[in-house]
Amino acid sequence: MNKPTTTRRKPTAVTPPPEAQPARRPPMRVRPTGPIVPPSNIQGNALMVVIAIMSFLACLTLGGVSMVRATAASWQSQISREITIQIKPEENFDMDAALIKARDLALSFVGTRDGKIMDDQATARLLEPWLGTGLDLAELPVPRLVIVTIDETSPPDFEAMRAQLARAIPQAFLDDHRTWVDRLVSMARTTVLIGTAILSLVFVAMVLTVVFATRGTLSGNRHIVEVLHFVGAEASFVAKEFQMHFLKISLKGSAAGGILAAAVFGAASFWQGRTLATPQTDQATALFGTFSIGWMGYLGIFATMLVIALLTTLTARITVMRTIDEIDLIRSDPARTDNLPD
Amino acid sequence: MIHFENVGLRYGMGPEILRDLTFDIPKRSFQFLTGPSGAGKTTLLRLLLMSLKPTRGLIRMFERDVSRIPRNELPMLRRRVGIVFQDFRLLDHLTTYENVALPLRVRGKDESSYKTDVLELLKWVGLGERINVLPPVLSGGEKQRVAIARALIDRPEVLLADEPTGNVDPPMAKRLLNLFMELNRLGTAVVIATHDLGLMDQVDARRMILTEGRLDIYE
Numbered sequence: 001m002n003k004p005t006t007t008r009r010k011p012t013a014v015t016p017p018p019e020a021q022p023a024r025r026p027p028m029r030v031r032p033t034g035p036i037v038p039p040s041n042i043q044g045n046a047l048m049v050v051i052a053i054m055s056f057l058a059c060l061t062l063g064g065v066s067m068v069r070a071t072a073a074s075w076q077s078q079i080s081r082e083i084t085i086q087i088k089p090e091e092n093f094d095m096d097a098a099l100i101k102a103r104d105l106a107l108s109f110v111g112t113r114d115g116k117i118m119d120d121q122a123t124a125r126l127l128e129p130w131l132g133t134g135l136d137l138a139e140l141p142v143p144r145l146v147i148v149t150i151d152e153t154s155p156p157d158f159e160a161m162r163a164q165l166a167r168a169i170p171q172a173f174l175d176d177h178r179t180w181v182d183r184l185v186s187m188a189r190t191t192v193l194i195g196t197a198i199l200s201l202v203f204v205a206m207v208l209t210v211v212f213a214t215r216g217t218l219s220g221n222r223h224i225v226e227v228l229h230f231v232g233a234e235a236s237f238v239a240k241e242f243q244m245h246f247l248k249i250s251l252k253g254s255a256a257g258g259i260l261a262a263a264v265f266g267a268a269s270f271w272q273g274r275t276l277a278t279p280q281t282d283q284a285t286a287l288f289g290t291f292s293i294g295w296m297g298y299l300g301i302f303a304t305m306l307v308i309a310l311l312t313t314l315t316a317r318i319t320v321m322r323t324i325d326e327i328d329l330i331r332s333d334p335a336r337t338d339n340l341p342d
Numbered sequence: 343m344i345h346f347e348n349v350g351l352r353y354g355m356g357p358e359i360l361r362d363l364t365f366d367i368p369k370r371s372f373q374f375l376t377g378p379s380g381a382g383k384t385t386l387l388r389l390l391l392m393s394l395k396p397t398r399g400l401i402r403m404f405e406r407d408v409s410r411i412p413r414n415e416l417p418m419l420r421r422r423v424g425i426v427f428q429d430f431r432l433l434d435h436l437t438t439y440e441n442v443a444l445p446l447r448v449r450g451k452d453e454s455s456y457k458t459d460v461l462e463l464l465k466w467v468g469l470g471e472r473i474n475v476l477p478p479v480l481s482g483g484e485k486q487r488v489a490i491a492r493a494l495i496d497r498p499e500v501l502l503a504d505e506p507t508g509n510v511d512p513p514m515a516k517r518l519l520n521l522f523m524e525l526n527r528l529g530t531a532v533v534i535a536t537h538d539l540g541l542m543d544q545v546d547a548r549r550m551i552l553t554e555g556r557l558d559i560y561e
Contacts, residue, residue: 030439030461031474033453038435227431230391231445231492232421234414328413332395334353 036228036241037221044245047213048253054206055257055308058199059301063265063293065195066300072188076181077152084175085146085165098169099146105168106148111156114149206308207315214246214319225327235328239320243313250312258305265293343369343531344390344500349399351385359385361555363399367500367533372526374542375535377552383535384428386552387502390533391425392416404499421449424493424530426503430485432477432492438464438484439473442491449496456495463491467521468514482509490518500531507541515541 085102089095103115118126123144124135131140150156158176165172218225221242228238272285293300344367351360359382367373367390375383388394389401392408401408403419411419424445432441439460440447446456464470467487477485486509493501501522507515519541526532533550536542542549549560 028471028473030457031437033440033443033447034436036433036436036444036447223431224433227433227444228448229417230393230420230425230427230431231448232417233448234417237448237450325413332393334351334394334397 035244037224037245039245044249047209048249048256050209050213051206051250051253051308051312052257052260054202054209055254055305056261057257058202058308059258059261059304060264061195061198061202062300062304063261063297065192066293066297068191068195069188070294072184072191076184076188079177079184080155080181081149081152083148083150083158083177085148086143086173086175087146087169088143088171088173089141090171093171095144098171099144102165102169102172103146103148105164106146106156106161109156109161111151111154112148113151116147116149118145118147203308203311207311210246210250210312210315211319214242214316215323217242217245218320218323222327225324229324229328235321235324238324239317242320243317246316247309247313250309254305254308254312257308258301262298262301265297269293343367343404345400345402346389347400347402349389349396349401351382351389351394351397358397359555360389360396360552360557363557365550365557365559367531369499369531370526370529371548372523372532372545373534373548373550374545375533375550375552376537376542379537381552382555383552384504387425387504387533387535390500390502391423392420421445421496422499424496424498424501426486426489426493426501426506428504428508430477430489432485432488434477437474437476438469438480438488441477441488442495444492445496460491460495463495467491468517483511483514486510487514487518490521494521494525497528498530500533501525503532503534505536505538506534507536507538512540516544519544 083106085106087095087098087102099117103117106112107115120137123137123142124133127135127142158174162174165174225238228241346363346365349360349363350358352358363386375386377383385394389396390403392403392411395409404422406419433444436444442464443453443456443460446460447453461470461473464473467490469484469487469491472480472484477488480488486506490503490506493503503522506522507518510518515538522532522534523545534541551558551560
C-alpha cells in the first residue's frame, strides 16, 4: 500500500510571501462625468434676477387684470340683475297707484322675479347726500322708483315692457341699465387689453434679455463650441448643452418671481380681511373689489411661470442654433475669417 | 478617399495662401505634410477637416463633392476624420478621461459602452494614472497625448495631426509615431503636419511639401 503523499509547493525566490507583497493598487475610479458647458461659465445670477423681476411683473399684471375683470363682472352682474321703472310726478297724479300698477305690469312679464317699490324713507335716504335729512317728499317733485329683479339668463322683453308702460302710465320710464352694462363691458375689455399689452411687453423684454445673455454666454464659451464642432457635434447637440443651463436658470428665476407675486396677492388679501369695515378698505374694495385672486389666479401665475421658463429655453435654443450657424459660416468662409494661416 | 483638384484659397482680398493643389489621400496611406512656417499647413488641414471652404477648385471627401454637401451633414462626415491640434484644444474644465471621451459623448453613446476603451487608450498613451486630472495640471507632452487619444478614440478613417510631437521628448515622439503607424496598419490614413525632419526620417512615407502655397509630393 502506497503511503499517501502530500505535495507542497516549494516557495520560489521570485514570489514573495503574501505578507511581503505590496498591496495591489485598486483600479482608478473615474469621477462622475461633468457637464460639457460648466455652469460657472454662464452669468446665471444676473439673468436669474432679471427673469425673476420679469416673472414678478408678468404675474402681477396677470393677477391685476383677473382681479379687475372679476370686479367688473360682479358690477355688471349686479347691474344687469335689476331694472328700474322711474315715474315722474305730476299734478293731481296718484303716485302710489301708479307705482303699484307699474310693478304689477312689470311682474306680468316672463323673466321678472320680484318687484319692489322704493318707499318714501328709502327714496329720502337716496337723496340724503344732496338734500340733507328731514326731507318731505310730498313738497318736492321727486321721481319715484320701482326696482324689478329679473332673471339674468332669460331676461324679459324690455321693448314690449317699455311700450306697455308708456301706454298704461305715460309718466313711467324704464331703465334696463344697458348703458352702464355696455360701459362696464368695454371697461373690462380695455383693462384686459392693457394687461395683455403689458404682458406682451414683459415677454418681449425677457426674450431680448435672454437673447443678449445667450449670445454673451456663447461668446464666452466659444472655445467649447469650436472643440465640439471639430469633434463632429451637430448644432442641435451644442444647443441642447446650453439650453439645459438656461432652463435651470429660468425655472429658478420664474419660480422666484411668481412666488413673490402670489405672496403679494396673498398679503393684500390678508390685509383686506383684517381691516374690513374701515373706510380705507371699504374704498379700496369698492374700487378694486377683493384682492383675492382665487385658485384660478394662482393657477394663472403658475402657468405664467412655466410659459416664462419655456420661452427662455426656446429663445436660448434658437439663439444658440443661429449663433452656431453664424460661427460655422464665418469659420468656413475664408473671405470672412480672421484666422491667419500657419 | 480624399481628392483635391486645383484647389486655391485666399483670406479676404489677400494673396492666395494655397495655389492649385492637386493630390489624393488614398485609404490606409501615411504621409507627412511639411513646409516652412506660414506655408499654409494648418489651412490645408482645415480644408481636409471640411471646416474651411476653398476659394476655388474641387474637393472630394469620402466620394462626395464637399461644395455640394449640406451644412447639416458636415458634422457626420467630420466624425470620420480625427484631428490633433497644435494647441491641443482641450477643455480645461473636463478631466483627461472626459476630454478623450468627448467625441463619443457627442455621438450620443452611453458611457458604459466606451468607458473601458477610453481607459485602455489612456493607459496605452501612458496616462492611465492621470484620468481624473484637469488639463491645466498636465505637462505639454501629456496634453499632446490627451489630444491624440481624443482624435483616435473613435477609430477615424483619416487622422490629421498638426505638429503632434512638438511638445514631447524624442522617446515619447518615437512612441507617438509608433502609435500613428500602428493606427495606419489598422486601416486609418494618417496625415502628419510637422517641421521635425528627425521624425520624418524615421519612417519611409510620402512627403507633401508646401512652399509658398504650392505643393510638391515626394512618394
